[in-house]
Each structure stands twice: as C-alpha cells, then as structure tokens.
Amino acid sequence: MKILCVAEKPSIAKEVSKILSGGRFQVRNSQNKYIKNYDFKFSFPNQANCDVTMTSVAGHLINIDFPPSFQWGKCVPGKLFDAAVIEKVLKQDIFDNISKEARNSNKLMIWTDCDREGEYIGYEIFKAANKGNRQIEVGDIWRSKFSHLERNHVLRAANNPIKLDLKAVDAVSCRMEIDLRVGASFTRLLTEGLKSKSIIDKGDVASYGTCQFPTLGFVVDRYKRVKNFTPEQFWYIQVDLEKDDVKCNFNWTRGHFFDRLHVMNLYQECLKHKEGKIIKLEQRRTTNWRPLPLTTVELQKDCSSIFKMSAKDALGAAEKLYNRGFLSYPRTETDKFPASFDFKTIFGRQKSDPRWGNHATELFDNGYENPRAGKHDDNAHPPIHPVNYVNINELAADEKKVYEYVVRRFLACCCKDAVGQQTTATLKWGIELFTANGLMVTERNYLDVYPYKKWESSKQLPKFQQGDMVSIKNGVMKDGKTSPPNHMTEAELISLMDINGIGTDATIAEHIEKIVSRSYVVKQKKGKVEYIIPTPLGMGLIESFDKMHFDNISLSKPFLRKKLELSLDQISKGETTKETVLEDMKMLYRQAYSISNQNMVNLVDHCKTVIQANS
DNA sequence: GCAAGGTC
Numbered sequence: 001m002k003i004l005c006v007a008e009k010p011s012i013a014k015e016v017s018k019i020l021s022g023g024r025f026q027v028r029n030s031q032n033k034y035i036k037n038y039d040f041k042f043s044f045p046n047q048a049n050c051d052v053t054m055t056s057v058a059g060h061l062i063n064i065d066f067p068p069s070f071q072w073g074k075c076v077p078g079k080l081f082d083a084a085v086i087e088k089v090l091k092q093d094i095f096d097n098i099s100k101e102a103r104n105s106n107k108l109m110i111w112t113d114c115d116r117e118g119e120y121i122g123y124e125i126f127k128a129a130n131k132g133n134r135q136i137e138v139g140d141i142w143r144s145k146f147s148h149l150e151r152n153h154v155l156r157a158a159n160n161p162i163k164l165d166l167k168a169v170d171a172v173s174c175r176m177e178i179d180l181r182v183g184a185s186f187t188r189l190l191t192e193g194l195k196s197k198s199i200i201d202k203g204d205v206a207s208y209g210t211c212q213f214p215t216l217g218f219v220v221d222r223y224k225r226v227k228n229f230t231p232e233q234f235w236y237i238q239v240d241l242e243k244d245d246v247k248c249n250f251n252w253t254r255g256h257f258f259d260r261l262h263v264m265n266l267y268q269e270c271l272k273h274k275e276g277k278i279i280k281l282e283q284r285r286t287t288n289w290r291p292l293p294l295t296t297v298e299l300q301k302d303c304s305s306i307f308k309m310s311a312k313d314a315l316g317a318a319e320k321l322y323n324r325g326f327l328s329y330p331r332t333e334t335d336k337f338p339a340s341f342d343f344k345t346i347f348g349r350q351k352s353d354p355r356w357g358n359h360a361t362e363l364f365d366n367g368y369e370n371p372r373a374g375k376h377d378d379n380a381h382p383p384i385h386p387v388n389y390v391n392i393n394e395l396a397a398d399e400k401k402v403y404e405y406v407v408r409r410f411l412a413c414c415c416k417d418a419v420g421q422q423t424t425a426t427l428k429w430g431i432e433l434f435t436a437n438g439l440m441v442t443e444r445n446y447l448d449v450y451p452y453k454k455w456e457s458s459k460q461l462p463k464f465q466q467g468d469m470v471s472i473k474n475g476v477m478k479d480g481k482t483s484p485p486n487h488m489t490e491a492e493l494i495s496l497m498d499i500n501g502i503g504t505d506a507t508i509a510e511h512i513e514k515i516v517s518r519s520y521v522v523k524q525k526k527g528k529v530e531y532i533i534p535t536p537l538g539m540g541l542i543e544s545f546d547k548m549h550f551d552n553i554s555l556s557k558p559f560l561r562k563k564l565e566l567s568l569d570q571i572s573k574g575e576t577t578k579e580t581v582l583e584d585m586k587m588l589y590r591q592a593y594s595i596s597n598q599n600m601v602n603l604v605d606h607c608k609t610v611i612q613a614n615s
Numbered sequence: 616g617c618a619a620g621g622t623c
C-alpha cells in the first residue's frame with residue numbers, strides 16, 4: 001500500500017514527516033526548489049506498514065480566469081458576469097510533482113490547513129493527483145484534521161482521517177468566482193471611463209475589488225469626518241487644590257455642558273461656599289492586564305504604531321524570520337495557546353539574550369503564568385511565538401524590531417498582570433461633585449519585559465482625610481472646544497478591516513498597499529505619526545459611487561463583502577448552495593454594474609471636479 | 616493591464 005500525503009506548505013510537510021516517520025525518512029528533490037518529497041514507512045488504521053510519500057504545495061495550485069474571447073478589449077465588461085470561467089495552473093512544476101507522485105500511489109491524504117481555503121487547496125491537490133492516477137477518486141480521499149504540530153495531535157490526525165469537505169470547497173469556489181467577475185468587470189469599466197477623459201494616464205489602471213473599495217471607503221469616510229467637523233464650544237468647572245505644597249486638579253463629575261448660562265448658574269451657586277469637603281476617599285487595587293497571545297493583525301497594528309513600519313513590511317519581516325526557523329508561522333488568527341504548548345523549552349532558548357534573557361531565566365526557573373486565552377482560533381496555527389533563538393545583531397533592521405517584539409510579547413504573555421493602587425478623592429463644593437485620581441504602580445510584572453506598553457504612576461494626591469474641609473481659592477469656570485477626530489492611521493485601518501471582515505490576516509496589508517499603488521490614497525507624515533489620506537481620485541470615486549442610487553447596496557462600504565462571507569458560511573453548513581449564492585450575488589452586482597455604467601459620465605465629471613478643486 | 620486567496 002502506497003499513500004501520498006500532501007500539505008499546504010513545505011514547512012508542514014517536513015514537520016509531519018518527522019513526526020510520522022519517527023525521524024527515519026529519505027528526502028528527494030522536486031522540480032521546484034522549495035518542494036521536497038519525503039519517503040518513509042507508517043502504519044495507518046487497517047493499513048499497516050504503508051509506504052508513504054509526503055510532499056506539499058505552496059498555497060493555491062490553480063487560479064481561475066476568463067477564456068481568450070473575454071479578455072480585456074475583446075468584449076464589453078458587462079459580459080463578464082456570465083462569461084465562462086476557465087482554470088489555469090499557477091505552478092506547473094508543483095502540479096506535475098503531485099501528478100507524478102500519485103501515479104504509483106493507492107491513496108491520497110490531504111494535509112492542508114484546517115480552514116476553508118485549505119479545504120479548497122485540498123481539492124486542487126486532488127485534481128493534480130487525479131491527472132496522474134485516474135484510480136484516485138474524490139470520495140476516496142483521506143483528509144487529516146490537525147490544528148497544530150504537537151506530536152500526539154499529529155499522530156491522532158493521521159490515525160483518524162476524515163473526508164474532504166466538498167461544501168467548504170464550494171464556498172471557496174463561489175468566493176473566487178464573485179471576486180473575479182466583479183473585480184474584472186468594474187476594473188475595466190472604471191479604467192476605460194477615466195482613461196477616455198485623461199483622468200488617469202494611458203498605462204494606469206483604476207481597479208475595483210470587493211476588498212480594496214471598502215478599504216478605500218474607510219479612509220475617505222474618516223477624511224470627510226475630519227474635514228466636515230465643526231468645533232463646538234463648551235463650559236465646565238474645575239477646582240485646583242493645594243495641600244502641604246502638593247497641587248492637584250479636581251475634575252467636575254458632570255464633565256461639560258454646551259450651555260454657558262447653565263454652567264454659569266451652577267458656578268455661581270458654588271461660589272457661595274468658601275470651603276469644600278472631601279466626602280469620599282477610595283483606595284482600590286487595579287490591574288493592568290498582560291497582552292493576549294499574538295495574532296497577525298495585532299503584530300501588524302503594533303509594528304505600525306510602535307515602529308512606524310508598514311503592515312506589509314512587518315509581515316514581510318516576520319515571514320523571513322519564519323523561513324529561517326526563528327519564529328512560528330506568522331499568519332494566524334489564533335490568540336490562545338494549545339493546552340499542550342511547551343513554554344519552558346522556549347524560555348530556555350531565550351535565556352542567554354543580553355536584553356531579555358534575565359526575564360526568560362526568571363520564567364524558566366521560577367515558573368510562569370498560563371497566558372490569557374483569547375476568543376479566536378483559526379484551527380490551523382498557534383499564536384505567533386519565538387521558536388529558535390537568534391542574536392538580533394545578526395538581523396536586518398526590520399527583522400530586529402519584529403523579533404524582539406515577538407519575543408518580548410511572548411514572555412509578557414507568561415508574566416503576571418501589573419498591579420497598582422488607585423486613589424480617588426471626591427470633593428463636594430456647594431452641591432457640585434469633583435474627583436481627583438492618583439495611581440501608584442506597585443508591581444510592574446509584565447511591564448518590565450514589555451516596554452511597548454506604558455502604565456506609570458501618576459502624580460500622587462496630597463494626604464487627604466475623609467471629612468477634610470478645604471478652602472477653595474482656585475475654583476474656576478473654563479471653556480474649551482470639541483476637537484475633530486484624527487486622520488486614519490494604518491493601525492486603525494487594519495482594525496476596521498479586521499472587524500468588518502475585509503481581507504484576511506494574510507491579505508489585509510496587501511489591500512492597503514493596493515490602494516496606495518493605485519493612487520487612491522497616500523501616506524502622509526504629520527509630526528511623528530503617519531496618516532493615510534485619500535487622493536482627489538480616491539475621494540472622487542467613492543463619492544461618485546455613493547451618489548448613485550443602488551437598491552439597498554453600496555459599492556464603497558463593507559456590507560456586500562460581509563453578506564458574501566455570511567453566504568459562504570451558509571454554503572459550508574449546507575444551508576444553501578453555491579449556485580443559489582452565485583446567482584444572488586451576481587444579480588446584485590449586475591444591477592450595480594448597470595447603474596454604474598449608465599452613470600459613468602457623471603462619475604468621470606465628478607472625479608474631474610474633485611481633482612481640479614484640489615490642484 | 617483586471618480580484619482575492621494561498622505561499623516561497
């Protein structure tokens with residue numbers, strides 16, 4: 001019995017081979033320099049002593065496209081909603097390796113990631129295998145269900161194969177088709193329309209995508225909120241006290257009011273009293289929680305705000321560190337460690353570092369806290385954590401920062417929360433209440449290894465006693481203005497995309513880069529912070545789409561993408577079919593396309609107006 | 616020349 005096992009990426013093929021073979025395997029090269037074939041023996045249930053070849057793909061093997069007669073310029077873009085779709089092999093050498101290895105195999109076992117795309121990649125692998133060996137049938141494939149590379153977990157997966165989930169395969173196939181039809185049709189429409197009036201240059205493309213436009217929409221929306229903001233004046237009362245040479249501010253518990261006369265009346269009442277009374281003095285223990293285990297989105301947000309690194313560069317650096325074995329897999333949504341995770345080994349490897357080695361040693365020798373568990377699990381990868389030690393002086397600039405950050409984050413996860421004492425004094429002046437806070441950090445704990453988070457003792461309050469009468473010399477009525485929101489930072493944009501389901505951990509950075517490269521937005525530095533600002537072209541496009549009267553949908557907002565995601569889940573659960581969803585979504589987008597097509601003159605005019613107004 | 620999703 002000969003079994004062909006195929007994983008989603010080379011690193012998984014290698015690790016699984018090590019575990020199943022007990023370290024006794026032979027390696028053969030393939031035509032692709034990253035892809036290896038591992039040969040070994042393994043006993044599957046009811047199939048003792050099988051010859052196994054384990055290999056991998058590198059992501060998707062096959063892409064979809066339109067036939068030649070529907071290529072750019074060969075038809076009107078509206079035809080693309082109903083055009084045929086053909087498959088194209090993306091990586092012929094990897095495809096051929098699977099076909100060839102399948103030829104003398106009796107069975108195919110899929111070891112792709114345990115998520116929707118992984119299921120579909122499994123189906124692509126089946127097609128490659130079937131091409132080499134027609135005996136291999138889709139109903140007869142083994143599918144291994146594993147979510148991390150712990151030895152017993154992998155062995156259990158090998159011994160309990162399930163079937164390929166064809167509903168999940170349908171869901172992904174549906175997503176691919178919608179993204180292609182919508183993206184290609186609208187992109188051609190926009191590009192030709194804007195080019196005809198020289199709004200974009202000859203070689204340029206004005207792309208539309210189901211992810212890139214909602215992303216652009218978020219940026220434009222924020223920009224307009226900043227621009228349209230009108231400050232409002234407000235009034236409030238504040239008391240400054242001094243006792244034993246210590247000054248402190250008491251803030252009004254009512255905050256502020258937009259009615260000057262109202263505040264004036266309350267203030268007049270206060271002024272009738274020369275003294276106030278400390279009516280309450282509270283001392284409370286507060287904790288500042290250690291961070292959660294690290295996901296891709298968190299890594300990108302933090303690298304953007306702490307190091308001013310773009311999301312793409314942060315992920316790029318993490319990938320390089322992963323490929324050299326220093327970090328775990330960097331694309332993960334999981335924010336809890338598996339129960340069996342071996343923390344101690346990893347502390348041990350970090351003990352010698354001059355910067356954080358003492359913290360690792362402390363955790364290694366004196367015990368550690370189990371990290372907090374978040375609510376997300378992608379069932380494919382653990383949180384990002386250091387694997388092997390490297391001296392950061394040997395790394396490139398970005399990699400240095402990312403490695404140190406990941407190690408410190410990991411160690412911080414295993415430390416105790418920080419603890420402080422918060423003192424709150426409540427002052428009553430007339431009938432108005434004011435409070436002052438003082439914080440004393442008593443146990444820094446995780447903060448010592450994690451300098452990215454600031455939680456510091458504030459100025460201490462004077463030594464009040466409950467019931468103290470204090471003379472009020474400086475109780476004043478003040479005014480202020482509401483301030484506009486800030487422009488969008490990359491970290492905020494990543495959060496918005498994540499919350500709204502735009503893109504995935506692996507693609508969020510690419511969508512942001514895409515709208516930069518299309519000149520829909522620019523990154524602009526103001527002081528120390530970098531903001532993402534829409535260009536007139538980006539503004540014009542979003543505003544034009546928002547002006548069109550679609551039926552209950554919007555091309556610039558995340559709702560349609562969200563609807564698609566929900567429908568895909570329903571396909572996976574068997575509550576609806578791929579065909580129904582395809583027809584549904586195609587109808588919605590076809591209508592939107594037809595309205596956009598009719599309004600192209602207005603769209604082009606509006607873009608031109610916005611561009612001229614800003615030049 | 617178009618999308619978004621994998622990964623090297």
